Amino acid sequence: MKILLVEDNREISDNITRILKLKNPEFKITQVFDGEEAIKKFLTEWFDIILLDLMLPKIDWITLCKRIRQTSNIAIIMMTAKWEDDDKILGLESWADDYIVKPFKVEELYLRICSITKRCNIKTIAKLWDLEINFSDKIVKKSWEEVKLKLKEFQVLEFILKKETISRTDLLEVLWWGDIFSDDNKIDVYIYSLRKKLGKNLIKTIKWFGYSINKDYEN
Numbered sequence: 395m396k397i398l399l400v401e402d403n404r405e406i407s408d409n410i411t412r413i414l415k416l417k418n419p420e421f422k423i424t425q426v427f428d429g430e431e432a433i434k435k436f437l438t439e440w441f442d443i444i445l446l447d448l449m450l451p452k453i454d455w456i457t458l459c460k461r462i463r464q465t466s467n468i469a470i471i472m473m474t475a476k477w478e479d480d481d482k483i484l485g486l487e488s489w490a491d492d493y494i495v496k497p498f499k500v501e502e503l504y505l506r507i508c509s510i511t512k513r514c515n516i517k518t519i520a521k522l523w524d525l526e527i528n529f530s531d532k533i534v535k536k537s538w539e540e541v542k543l544k545l546k547e548f549q550v551l552e553f554i555l556k557k558e559t560i561s562r563t564d565l566l567e568v569l570w571w572g573d574i575f576s577d578d579n580k581i582d583v584y585i586y587s588l589r590k591k592l593g594k595n596l597i598k599t600i601k602w603f604g605y606s607i608n609k610d611y612e613n
Contacts, residue, residue, distance in 0.1 A: 432450075
């Protein structure tokens with residue numbers, strides 16, 4: 395399991411990492427220490443779960459949570475020293491999946507990780523004709539055979555599937571971190587690749603706007 399740990403206190407981050415790896419040596423934990431670094435890692439690597447501190451420098455946790463939820467339903471556990479009910483409700487309404495209050499035992503965090511990933515795996519599989527898309531494991535199968543997708547290819551597919559209709563500007567905004575003035579030919583490259591791998595009629599082009607999923611999809 396790949397975990398993105400977003401915690402600005404390096405001592406706490408190191409302690410969480412050390413104990414979680416003792417509990418499960420197969421955990422692969424990436425440590426980042428601010429919101430800006432977190433979103434960049436999220437957009438360039440695959441993760442199964444995010445452990446997110448409430449108080450972050452550079453990009454606040456609310457903005458970070460919303461950015462992540464624009465493209466993914468990855469499991470998020472909030473970690474915070476704040477205990478007020480309003481803070482808890484705000485965190486969960488910002489699309490976090492669970493909430494743990496500092497100071498906490500890392501053993502409890504480990505159990506929450508195990509529990510929440512099991513729950514999320516149940517509800518993160520979508521099916522469309524001969525395709526099966528597992529959003530949690532970032533796996534796509536076509537007629538029961540796994541199709542290898544690059545990270546950006548999967549993110550483009552996931553975003554279009556969730557939004558159903560999406561503009562090219564929004565794809566650039568979300569998937570390339572607001573670089574709306576970048577050469578948008580990069581979108582054409584990923585759309586072409588997805589059509590080649592998954593079916594030429596899966597994604598429809600909406601002239602002068604963007605893309606949508608073809609509900610009558612056939613190869």
